Amino acid sequence: MSQTLTAQDLWPLVQKLSRDEQVSLAKLALRAAAQSGSSSDAESYRAASPSVDEFSSQELQLAWEAEGWEEFDAQL
Numbered sequence: 001m002s003q004t005l006t007a008q009d010l011w012p013l014v015q016k017l018s019r020d021e022q023v024s025l026a027k028l029a030l031r032a033a034a035q036s037g038s039s040s041d042a043e044s045y046r047a048a049s050p051s052v053d054e055f056s057s058q059e060l061q062l063a064w065e066a067e068g069w070e071e072f073d074a075q076l
Helices: 007-016 018-035 041-047
Strands: none
Touching: none
């Protein structure tokens, strides 16, 4: 019976790769993840559901402040 591998299982091998090979592997992994769009959004959301504090009802400490941005006004 084959066991499903996890990223943690592969981590020791990834650490042995050179930096260039790690970057190549990352690109390949991202490409494979983008192309394996067979799962629905609902399935993906269930697999990586939000953390407890992701949708906090408390006011954010870094909430948007409209004042003080005048100097950054883009010239159109």
